[in-house]
Amino acid sequence: MKNSITTISALLMVAGQMLAQNETDALRYSQIGFGGTARSSSMAGAFGALGADFSSLSSNPGGLGLYRTSEFSITPLANYQSTTSTYAGTPSDAQQMNLNMGNLGIVFAKNIDKESNKSGWKFLQFGVGFNRLADYNAQTTISGVSPTSQLDVYRDQANGYYPTDLDPFSTGMAFNTYLLDTIPGTGGNQYKNPLAPGDKVNQYKSITTSGGYDEWVFSVGGNYENKLFLGGSIGLPTINYHENTSYLETAVPGNTSTFSSMQYNQSLATSGTGVNFKIGAIYKPLEFLRVGLAFHSKTWMSMSDSWNASMASSFSGADEWKSSTAYSPDGSYNYSLTTPGRIIGSLGLIVGKYGMIDVDYEYVDYTQASLSSADAGAFDDANKAIKTNFTRTGNIRVGGELKLRPMSIRLGYAYYGSPYSTAGNNDGGRNCITGGLGFRHKRVFVDLAYVLTMSQSNYYLYDASYMTTTGPAVNSSSTSTYMLTVGLKFDNKPRERRQRRVPPPRPW
Numbered sequence: 001m002k003n004s005i006t007t008i009s010a011l012l013m014v015a016g017q018m019l020a021q022n023e024t025d026a027l028r029y030s031q032i033g034f035g036g037t038a039r040s041s042s043m044a045g046a047f048g049a050l051g052a053d054f055s056s057l058s059s060n061p062g063g064l065g066l067y068r069t070s071e072f073s074i075t076p077l078a079n080y081q082s083t084t085s086t087y088a089g090t091p092s093d094a095q096q097m098n099l100n101m102g103n104l105g106i107v108f109a110k111n112i113d114k115e116s117n118k119s120g121w122k123f124l125q126f127g128v129g130f131n132r133l134a135d136y137n138a139q140t141t142i143s144g145v146s147p148t149s150q151l152d153v154y155r156d157q158a159n160g161y162y163p164t165d166l167d168p169f170s171t172g173m174a175f176n177t178y179l180l181d182t183i184p185g186t187g188g189n190q191y192k193n194p195l196a197p198g199d200k201v202n203q204y205k206s207i208t209t210s211g212g213y214d215e216w217v218f219s220v221g222g223n224y225e226n227k228l229f230l231g232g233s234i235g236l237p238t239i240n241y242h243e244n245t246s247y248l249e250t251a252v253p254g255n256t257s258t259f260s261s262m263q264y265n266q267s268l269a270t271s272g273t274g275v276n277f278k279i280g281a282i283y284k285p286l287e288f289l290r291v292g293l294a295f296h297s298k299t300w301m302s303m304s305d306s307w308n309a310s311m312a313s314s315f316s317g318a319d320e321w322k323s324s325t326a327y328s329p330d331g332s333y334n335y336s337l338t339t340p341g342r343i344i345g346s347l348g349l350i351v352g353k354y355g356m357i358d359v360d361y362e363y364v365d366y367t368q369a370s371l372s373s374a375d376a377g378a379f380d381d382a383n384k385a386i387k388t389n390f391t392r393t394g395n396i397r398v399g400g401e402l403k404l405r406p407m408s409i410r411l412g413y414a415y416y417g418s419p420y421s422t423a424g425n426n427d428g429g430r431n432c433i434t435g436g437l438g439f440r441h442k443r444v445f446v447d448l449a450y451v452l453t454m455s456q457s458n459y460y461l462y463d464a465s466y467m468t469t470t471g472p473a474v475n476s477s478s479t480s481t482y483m484l485t486v487g488l489k490f491d492n493k494p495r496e497r498r499q500r501r502v503p504p505p506r507p508w
Contacts, residue, residue, distance in 0.1 A: 021305060021335060023385040026369040027419055028136075029239055029272070029301065030339040032213055033432070034059070034397065034414065036103045036131035037075050038449035038485035042436025043399025044412025046358040048346025049292035051282055054105040057217040057233050058131045059360075060294035060344060062280035064221030065229030067109040067125045073487035075103035080480045081138050085459070087203075087473035088144030096139035100212060102483055105129020125221040125231075134213035135479075136241050142459065142473045143204045148466045149249055150203075151179055151193035151262065158191045169328045170264075173311035178322040179262055194315070196257040201249040205461055211240040211270075229282040237299060239272035247461070251316075258319040266309040272337065274301035280344075292346030292360075298368065301337040306330065335379070340368035355402040365392035366419040393417035399434070408438035410449075430455045436483075443490060449483040 034045020036055025047053055051063025054073050082095045107127040151174065158171040158180055166172035174180045175191075183190045195201070214237065221231035243266075250261045280294035309328040314320075348358040367390050371379040399412030412434040420428050436449035458472035 021333060021371065021379070022382045023369075023389060025270070026337060026339070026371055026382070026386055027366060027390065028241075029134075029213065029337060030364075030366055030369045031416070031419065032133040033416065033430075033453075035133045037073055037487075038102075038436055038447035038483040039410070039438055041102070041451050041481070041483055042410040042412060042434050042438075042447065042449035043358065043401060044397045044414040044432055044434045044451075046346075046360050046397040046399030046412055046414070048280075048294060048344050048358065048360040048397075049282055049290040049348030050356060050358050051229060051292075054103055054107065054127065054129060055131055056280075057105070057127050057129075057219045057231075058133060058215050058235065058278070060280035060282065060292050060346065061219050061221060061231030061233040061278050062229050062282040062292060062294065064107065064125045064127055064219050064231040065123070065223045065282065067107050067127075067221070068111070068123060068223075069489045069491060070106070070108045071487055071489050072106045073103060073129075073485055075101065075483055075485040077102040077132075077481055077483040079135055079137055080482075081477065082479075083138065083140045083475055083477045085140060085142045085473045085475045087142045087461075088146060088470040090144040092141045092143045094139040094141040094206075096137060096208070098137040098210070100132060100135065100137075102132045103129065103485065105131070105217075120225045121222055122226055123223040125219075125223075127217065127219040127221070130214050130216045132212055132214050133237075135481075136209050136211040136213075138207075138209045138477070138479075140207040140459075140475060140477075141205070142207075142461065142475075143202070144470060144473075145200055145252060146203050146467070146470045147200050148469065149193070149195055149201050150247065150264070150462050151195060151249070152466055153462045154180055155191050155193045160189055162189050169307075169309050169331065173264075173309065173326040173328060174262075176326040177262070177311050177313040177324045178315070178319075179311070179313050194257055194259040194319075196255065199255040199257055199259070200252040202252060203461060204248045204250075206246045208244045210242045214238050227284050229284075231280050233278040235276040235278060235299070237272075237274050237276065237301070239270065239274075239301065239303070241268075241270040243268045258315045258317045260314040260316045260323075261312075262314075263312045264309065265311075266307065268305065268307045270303065270305050272301045272303040274299050274337075276300070276341075282346075282348075288350045288352075290346075290348040290350065292344070292348065294342075294344040294346075296342040296344075298341045299339045301339065302334075303337050304332070304334050306332040333373070335371060335373040338368075338370045338372075340365050353403060353405075355400060355408075357400040358398070360395075360397040362395040362397070363392070364395065364419075366390035367392065389421055390419050391421040393419055401438075406440050408440070410434075410436045410438065428455070428457055443488055445485075445487045445489070447483075447485040447487075449481075449485075451479075451481040451483070453479045453481070 040055035051066035056063025219233040276299040314323040397414040414432040416430040418428040
């Protein structure tokens with residue numbers, strides 16, 4: 001009975017230690033960016049006081065109130081992601097390319113400005129569709145030589161547990177592949193690994209991620225006296241995230257032990273659905289000036305993880321017979337995630353028929369993220385880490401459009417502040433440089449956008465306390481996003497049925 005209780009506890013512990021279900025993943029799903037249409041993205045998402053763009057339904061729904069005609073838009077996109085990792089003085093490069101959909105939506109606008117309408121409301125709007133707000137497609141490789149090993153971590157994690165009680169997703173597999181062994185005379189719950197004092201290992205890790213954060217929006221808006229534009233959205237976000245990692249250690253020439261290599265492979269799949277609410281307003285005090293304000297509620301997500309792992313070892317010389325492979329059971333866990341709300345303030349200038357400029361400031365408190373489940377206390381450590389490691393921050397977006405009818409030229413810049421309370425080298429901030437072109441002809445519009453996103457962060461292959469000599473890997477990432485929006489404006493008024501003209505009778 002004791003062993004069963006210990007095994008259940010170990011499984012719950014693993015649920016909190018896996019690649020998901022911890023503070024790192026709470027942050028991943030709390031960090032969203034600008035997305036949606038190519039027009040908005042080419043201006044770095046700085047559209048909070050401009051409106052009349054489908055992306056505003058996910059940022060400032062008050063922008064819906066500026067629509068005067070109905071509109072349909074669709075935005076395919078391509079991402080090219082590149083990461084350079086430097087670990088123990090060794091650089092490694094990795095790239096990945098993928099195709100996705102950035103936006104699909106339709107807005108209906110109804111003119112209610114009639115003589116019988118004395119309320120002051122000019123237009124009512126309704127919009128439905130989705131915007132992609134985060135993309136998780138990436139490839140990272142890390143390599144270098146280290147005097148410490150993942151096996152040192154496994155050894156210390158295993159100490160105090162009998163072999164039947166070891167974690168089936170890590171230390172249990174290490175024991176079953178002879179990468180851990182009990183020390184004779186210690187009672188059967190103290191361990192050693194096959195490395196000899198002074199041995200070093202080549203370390204290599206490959207991380208491939210895919211998926212995205214898409215938000216379906218259902219929005220209503222209104223135009224009051226052509227001065228005040230209001231809107232509200234119900235957001236239904238969906239998360240799909242997949243991560244495959246392969247970690248390899250091999251012996252360095254000159255080692256004295258028979259250890260040759262160990263490889264640990266892990267696969268993780270996360271899915272989630274949720275709900276949030278947004279309200280926004282844009283006010284036009286002067287013909288050339290617009291002021292925007294939007295409030296986003298927290299997002300409440302229902303999450304589900306599934307994972308499995310395998311481990312393989314190889315030895316040389318007299319111990320070559322120990323070479324073997326072990327497999328974990330399939331793990332799964334359901335839990336809840338709450339991500340922080342946001343406040344966005346915007347200022348827009350309309351330069352006649354020549355163009356416009358917008359500045360957005362977004363406030364986010366990442367300490368408001370939290371994890372929970374039916375297992376009381378399962379996420380106490382993760383939630384404590386969220387409060388300790390993260391902080392509140394501000395994001396700034398600036399964009400402009402120059403109109404050269406029927407063409408438009410657009411530029412933008414965005415900075416997303418670090419979510420970490422003590423940044424150091426692990427800055428976590430993101431810089432975005434954007435640009436694009438637009439074409440309008442009657443009811444058809446085509447927009448192109450290019451977005452370059454750059455970031456730098458630290459990555460620890462295992463527990464940081466074991467990596468004081470090498471330090472973390474420093475990952476410098478850049479993503480080039482190419483977007484194309486095709487849209488059609490249309491009048492949704494019912495057509496009047498044309499009466500057939502009857503010719504007059506012929507005279508006799």
